[in-house]
Amino acid sequence: MITNCAPCPRCGKLVSVNNLSSISDTLNNMLRKLRIECTLCGQTELLRGNFDDHINQECPNVRVSCPAMNNKCPWIGQRNDLKNHISTCVFHQPPLVVAEIAAATKLSTKDLLSKQPISFEEKSYYEECKEYYHITGKPLISIAEEVFDNNIELKSSSLKIGIDEECNQFDLQSFLTQFCNKLHINIDDIVVKQIQVGSSILEAEIPDKLGSNDKQLRLKMIYQSITDKLQEEFGKMKIFFLFMGPIKSLFKIQKYRTEIKLNPQYNRIYDRDYNYWEGPLHDGRDRGNKPYYCPIGWKRCSLYVTDKFYEKFKGWCICYHGTKFSNGLSILLSGLKPAGIKVYGDGIYATPSVNYASHPRYSEIMPIDSSHQKTFFKSGKYLQFILECRVHPNNIKQTDKETLSVKDGTTIDSNIKNEDIEWVIDDRNKTIVDFNDPDSSIICTGLLIRVTDNHPGLLPQSQWWFNSHLCDYKKCCALGIDLDSLEGQRQHENKCNIIYE
Numbered sequence: 001m002i003t004n005c006a007p008c009p010r011c012g013k014l015v016s017v018n019n020l021s022s023i024s025d026t027l028n029n030m031l032r033k034l035r036i037e038c039t040l041c042g043q044t045e046l047l048r049g050n051f052d053d054h055i056n057q058e059c060p061n062v063r064v065s066c067p068a069m070n071n072k073c074p075w076i077g078q079r080n081d082l083k084n085h086i087s088t089c090v091f092h093q094p095p096l097v098v099a100e101i102a103a104a105t106k107l108s109t110k111d112l113l114s115k116q117p118i119s120f121e122e123k124s125y126y127e128e129c130k131e132y133y134h135i136t137g138k139p140l141i142s143i144a145e146e147v148f149d150n151n152i153e154l155k156s157s158s159l160k161i162g163i164d165e166e167c168n169q170f171d172l173q174s175f176l177t178q179f180c181n182k183l184h185i186n187i188d189d190i191v192v193k194q195i196q197v198g199s200s201i202l203e204a205e206i207p208d209k210l211g212s213n214d215k216q217l218r219l220k221m222i223y224q225s226i227t228d229k230l231q232e233e234f235g236k237m238k239i240f241f242l243f244m245g246p247i248k249s250l251f252k253i254q255k256y257r258t259e260i261k262l263n264p265q266y267n268r269i270y271d272r273d274y275n276y277w278e279g280p281l282h283d284g285r286d287r288g289n290k291p292y293y294c295p296i297g298w299k300r301c302s303l304y305v306t307d308k309f310y311e312k313f314k315g316w317c318i319c320y321h322g323t324k325f326s327n328g329l330s331i332l333l334s335g336l337k338p339a340g341i342k343v344y345g346d347g348i349y350a351t352p353s354v355n356y357a358s359h360p361r362y363s364e365i366m367p368i369d370s371s372h373q374k375t376f377f378k379s380g381k382y383l384q385f386i387l388e389c390r391v392h393p394n395n396i397k398q399t400d401k402e403t404l405s406v407k408d409g410t411t412i413d414s415n416i417k418n419e420d421i422e423w424v425i426d427d428r429n430k431t432i433v434d435f436n437d438p439d440s441s442i443i444c445t446g447l448l449i450r451v452t453d454n455h456p457g458l459l460p461q462s463q464w465w466f467n468s469h470l471c472d473y474k475k476c477c478a479l480g481i482d483l484d485s486l487e488g489q490r491q492h493e494n495k496c497n498i499i500y501e
């Protein structure tokens with residue numbers, strides 16, 4: 001309230017606002033309709049009643065401070081120049097309030113903007129997730145392992161959604177409506193907690209009125225309803241990242257990613273001159289009495305599995321499972337575990353031989369185009385991913401011979417007989433075996449990568465492919481080149497080298 005005194009323009013007496021009585025509504029309305037001119041910008045014909053709005057929101061010549069003032073940005077200037085300033089302002093970690101609102105009211109982005117600036121770790125993490133989105137057109141999707149563990153009480157269950165759009169252009173209400181429609185959930189089922197900036201990172205919660213079990217169930221249902229097609233639709237909505245579970249466990253993964261980046265020794269290169277051994281490894285570790293041979297030619301990226309890894313997986317043996325490019329890339333960039341392996345027939349197939357898993361029937365061969373090349377694969381031309389897994393020996397239902405019609409007398413792996421090269425793992429009657437499920441009979445512990453300067457079919461260790469089934473029909477063998485041109489290069493004895501750095 002204004003309490004200053006001012007002289008009356010007619011009689012000169014000092015009066016305070018408190019001494020005045022208000023005019024009638026009719027008179028007030030007439031005054032509001034008076035046309036006036038703004039002396040700052042010269043605009044005429046302004047309604048007097050709208051003058052405050054003009055000054056507070058429009059007048060280009062009013063002096064304003066930067067919205068990042070609270071983050072110590074000293075800038076003050078004409079509103080005219082503010083947009084320019086913001087585009088270069090280093091303090092501009094968007095401002096305003098964190099609000100928790102019930103989703104029923106009209107949602108607006110600006111009411112939910114968090115004043116917590118996004119951390120460096122988190123930001124660089126999302127940048128990597130975005131790479132995946134730009135390459136595949138789909139969001140990177142993951143769910144925390146706690147969601148599958150009925151022994152853990154879910155205190156909070158969040159959805160964290162990354163949208164590749166500037167916050168100030170982001171229409172929250174229409175986004176959420178679309179998002180919930182696609183997932184067939186009610187918009188009241190989630191409560192928006194906050195929006196962080198950069199790109200828009202939206203954090204929503206399943207409300208507390210639901211018990212822990214219900215929350216878990218709800219998240220599992222959402223997760224299971226996300227089909228390939230839905231992923232593409234999410235991609236079109238510019239969603240580049242979707243995480244389900246307690247935010248704490250996302251932070252854990254993000255922290256682990258940063259640590260790996262700072263400590264590249266967590267990642268291993270397996271070859272002569274790097275980590276190398278011949279025959280079974282004797283390091284005193286219990287791997288379920290199955291020999292562990294050096295996966296020569298592959299580089300391993302470790303994944304965060306659990307805090308007490310060795311304790312929990314003591315006695316589990318190492319095996320491999322070839323995987324699609326997009327699956328491997330999502331793991332590589334996010335450090336998140338893959339969604340799961342589809343079960344075909346009577347079990348899950350894995351192999352103790354990395355060389356067997358490298359066949360294009362199992363591990364997709366991806367030509368690296370120049371735009372991806374620059375970002376992470378440097379001078380490579382082709383790339384393959386294999387999942388490094390662990391399985392408890394009791395879960396191996398049987399060992400089997402190879403299933404690629406390998407000709408007699410052909411060696412796939414000098415350490416392992418062709419007759420014992422496939423393991424059939426108990427799927428416990430599930431159609432998808434999820435690596436995030438702690439009760440899963442197989443878990444994923446690392447990602448193996450092989451980057452080469454030419455087609456990997458030209459490597460000496462791949463020559464058995466040509467004595468086995470091999471085709472270039474993409475749904476069967478993801479060869480990444482047509483078979484004739486690969487055969488041609490073999491005739492010319494073209495060479496291929498593995499690139500490690």
Ligand SMILES: [Zn+2]
Pocket residue numbers: 008009010011012013
């Ligand atoms: Zn007077």
Ligand SMILES: [Zn+2]
Pocket residue numbers: 038039040041042043054059060061
């Ligand atoms: Zn003005």
Ligand SMILES: [Zn+2]
Pocket residue numbers: 066067068069073074075085086089090091092
């Ligand atoms: Zn500023």
Ligand SMILES: [Zn+2]
Pocket residue numbers: 361469470471472473476477
């Ligand atoms: Zn084939």
